[in-house]
Each structure stands twice: as C-alpha cells, then as structure tokens.
Amino acid sequence: MIRLHHIAQSRSFRVLWLLHETGLPFDLVPHRFDKSLRDPAYLALSPAGRVPALEVDGLTLFESGAIAEYLTEAHAPHLARAVASPDRAAYLEWLHFGETIGQHLANLTQHHIALREDHMRSPTVMRLEAKRLAICLEAVAGKAGDGYLLPGGFSAADVQCGYGVLIGQRFTTLSPQAAAYLGRLQARPAFQAAMAQDGPAQIYLREFYAAPEG
Numbered sequence: 704m705i706r707l708h709h710i711a712q713s714r715s716f717r718v719l720w721l722l723h724e725t726g727l728p729f730d731l732v733p734h735r736f737d738k739s740l741r742d743p744a745y746l747a748l749s750p751a752g753r754v755p756a757l758e759v760d761g762l763t764l765f766e767s768g769a770i771a772e773y774l775t776e777a778h779a780p781h782l783a784r785a786v787a788s789p790d791r792a793a794y795l796e797w798l799h800f801g802e803t804i805g806q807h808l809a810n811l812t813q814h815h816i817a818l819r820e821d822h823m824r825s826p827t828v829m830r831l832e833a834k835r836l837a838i839c840l841e842a843v844a845g846k847a848g849d850g851y852l853l854p855g856g857f858s859a860a861d862v863q864c865g866y867g868v869l870i871g872q873r874f875t876t877l878s879p880q881a882a883a884y885l886g887r888l889q890a891r892p893a894f895q896a897a898m899a900q901d902g903p904a905q906i907y908l909r910e911f912y913a914a915p916e917g
C-alpha cells in the first residue's frame with residue numbers, strides 16, 4: 704500500500720505526478736493548511752508538519768527529493784539514474800536543484816499570499832526573489848534544451864524541477880525555452896493525471912503575482 708499525504712498545488716504535487724509516472728497504485732490523503740498538520744498523528748509522519756509525506760513499503764518518508772530517490776530506486780529505476788550511470792551526478796544535481804527553486808517559490812508565496820497585510824511584505828525581497836527565481840528557471844530551461852534535463856530522457860529530476868517551472872510562472876514570465884519545456888512536461892499523460900487529481904486550489908488563486916514596482 705502506498706499513501707500520499709497531499710495539499711493541492713504544494714510541493715507534494717511532485718510526488719503525486721511521480722507516482723503517476725511510475726504507474727504504481729496509491730491512495731491520496733488530502734490535507735489543508737491548518738492546525739491539523741501539527742497534530743501528533745501527522746507529526747509522526749512528517750516531523751515539521753509538512754507535505755508531502757509518503758507511506759510506502761512499511762516506511763514513512765518526508766522530503767520530496769528523498770521520496771523521489773526512494774520511490775524510483777525501489778520501484779521505478781527507469782525514472783532515475785543508477786549509481787554506475789554517467790548521468791548519475793547530473794541526475795542528483797538537478798533532482799535536488801528542485802529545492803533551490805523551491806526556496807524562492809516559498810519566499811514569494813509567503814510574501815504575496817501568506818502575509819496578508821502590505822506592511823508585512825518587503826517589496827525588495829519580492830523583486831529580488833522573483834529575479835533569483837527567473838535565473839533558476841533559465842538554468843533549467845537551458846539544461847533541458849529541446850528535451851529533458853538529462854540526455855537519456857525524462858527522469859524524476861524533471862518532476863522536481865518541472866514543478867518549479869509550473870509554479871514559477873505565477874511569479875515570473877517564462878522565456879520561450881522555459882515555456883516550451885513546461886509544455887513538454889504538461890503533455891505527459893502522468894502530469895495530466897496528477898493535475899486532474901490535485902484538487903481545488905489551496906494556495907494560488909491568481910494566474911500571476913507581479914513583483915511591486917521599484
């Protein structure tokens with residue numbers, strides 16, 4: 704039995720998408736951003752009360768990068784690069800670069816959405832983080848070129864970084880190359896299945912959150 708603890712639009716979308724890429728059967732447990740994430744029962748799954756958390760093979764795992772590594776190595780090696788592969792190092796770099804993007808998304812989400820009053824927000828941080836995000840998305844698009852991040856084809860690294868491009872487009876305008884990469888990801892049946900299962904928006908209600916002028 705595999706069970707994913709998930710909040711729509713959050714970083715647990717990566718695991719939802721990856722599970723669809725694997726074709727493994729799983730159950731989805733929807734959560735909300737509320738105090739229930741701090742219940743002892745949930746903290747036993749994820750010690751800081753975060754999503755994703757994944758119950759699999761009698762284990763409970765948190766951290767999307769660790770989940771991606773475990774899930775692919777144990778159940779879908781075609782979505783990873785084995786230790787002996789010449790692409791192993793690049794695979795690990797881009798798999799974890801997803802969280803470099805993630806930190807900018809989290810800062811921008813906090814400033815634009817979670818902090819509700821203008822006086823709580825820093826326009827400087829909002830502009831800076833949007834620029835830093837754009838640099839990351841260009842790095843991804845440049846590496847992907849006309850294909851995916853690794854020469855051998857689609858991998859979990861595309862899931863980890865692709866989520867960043869998907870959400871990142873709400874904070875910065877994608878270059879044509881980044882938009883084309885996202886288009887290739889969105890055309891995948893597993894991506895579409897994950898979107899259909901994601902649930903009603905929990906975080907991003909606007910298409911675009913512009914940085915304040917400055």
Ligand SMILES: N[C@@H](CCC(=O)N[C@@H](CS)C(=O)NCC(=O)O)C(=O)O
Nearest residue numbers: 713714740752753754755766767768
């Ligand atoms: N590095 C972690 C980040 C997990 C994380 O912070 N998830 C957010 C949603 S994107 C969360 O659960 N926030 C709930 C909270 O902070 O209470 C991962 O990639 O799994």
